[in-house]
Amino acid sequence: DVKVTQSSRYLVKRTGEKVFLECVQDMDHENMFWYRQDPGLGLRLIYFSYDVKMKEKGDIPEGYSVSREKKERFSLILESASTNQTSMYLCASSLSGGRTDTQYFGPGTRLTVL
Amino acid sequence: GDSVTQMEGPVTLSEEAFLTINCTYTATGYPSLFWYVQYPGEGLQLLLKATKADDKGSNKGFEATYRKETTSFHLEKGSVQVSDSAVYFCALSDPGGADGLTFGKGTHLIIQP
Numbered sequence: 001d002v003k004v005t006q007s008s009r010y011l012v013k014r015t016g017e018k019v020f021l022e023c024v025q026d027m028d029h030e031n032m033f034w035y036r037q038d039p040g041l042g043l044r045l046i047y048f049s050y051d052v053k054m055k056e057k058g059d060i061p062e063g064y065s066v067s068r069e070k071k072e073r074f075s076l077i078l079e080s081a082s083t084n085q086t087s088m089y090l091c092a093s094s095l096s097g098g099r100t101d102t103q104y105f106g107p108g109t110r111l112t113v114l
Numbered sequence: 115g116d117s118v119t120q121m122e123g124p125v126t127l128s129e130e131a132f133l134t135i136n137c138t139y140t141a142t143g144y145p146s147l148f149w150y151v152q153y154p155g156e157g158l159q160l161l162l163k164a165t166k167a168d169d170k171g172s173n174k175g176f177e178a179t180y181r182k183e184t185t186s187f188h189l190e191k192g193s194v195q196v197s198d199s200a201v202y203f204c205a206l207s208d209p210g211g212a213d214g215l216t217f218g219k220g221t222h223l224i225i226q227p
Binding site: 004033035041043048056058090092100102104105107108 | 122144145146148150156157158159160163165203205207208213214215217218219220
């Protein structure tokens with residue numbers, strides 16, 4: 001079974017702090033994704049990566065950056081956290097990015113910014 | 115751009131009732147269509163998918179048929195259980211395949227005993 005793990009289930013940070021959210025997948029998938037989930041808005045794509053050191057902006061990249069130094073690991077970085085970044089963050093991976101590919105999700109990190 | 119529209123709920127049903135959650139989409143090209151389920155406190159799990167017109171995806175008693183003529187992918191189950199209580203998301207893939215999924219806003223389903 002594909003396993004996608006995220007470093008924390010719950011995280012509380014203060015405004016202005018730099019925040020790192022880590023995601024690791026164990027199935028040698030090429031593609032990895034970061035989404036945020038908010039009530040009434042569903043899931044929105046922040047960034048994705050289709051290869052090591054490659055990244056592409058999604059629909060809402062402002063205020064975020066990402067890093068993919070190794071194939072299995074994809075990090076989401078909030079350079080200076082703000083209260084409007086309080087949300088559930090979900091990481092996903094897929095085998096090769098084809099249109100029929102299934103994305104496999106981690107359990108999520110619920111981030112609160114005070 | 116691509117978009118997915120689904121009923122938001124909450125949808126409340128009694129156990130053993132028939133379930134339909136509507137999903138319609140707008141997309142260029144020929145996307146694949148997915149239903150994901152999120153149980154309380156968990157991430158999303160794939161429930162079923164269909165990759166071309168008239169395909170039917172099925173899993174755990176749930177079914178959905180890819181209807182290109184009506185741009186729909188409605189989720190159905192003949193007899194729901196309390197354990198089906200969850201949030202259900204309809205999603206489509208970018209026809210080019212490289213980008214992330216486009217999700218609907220989710221439908222919260224509550225099944226009462």
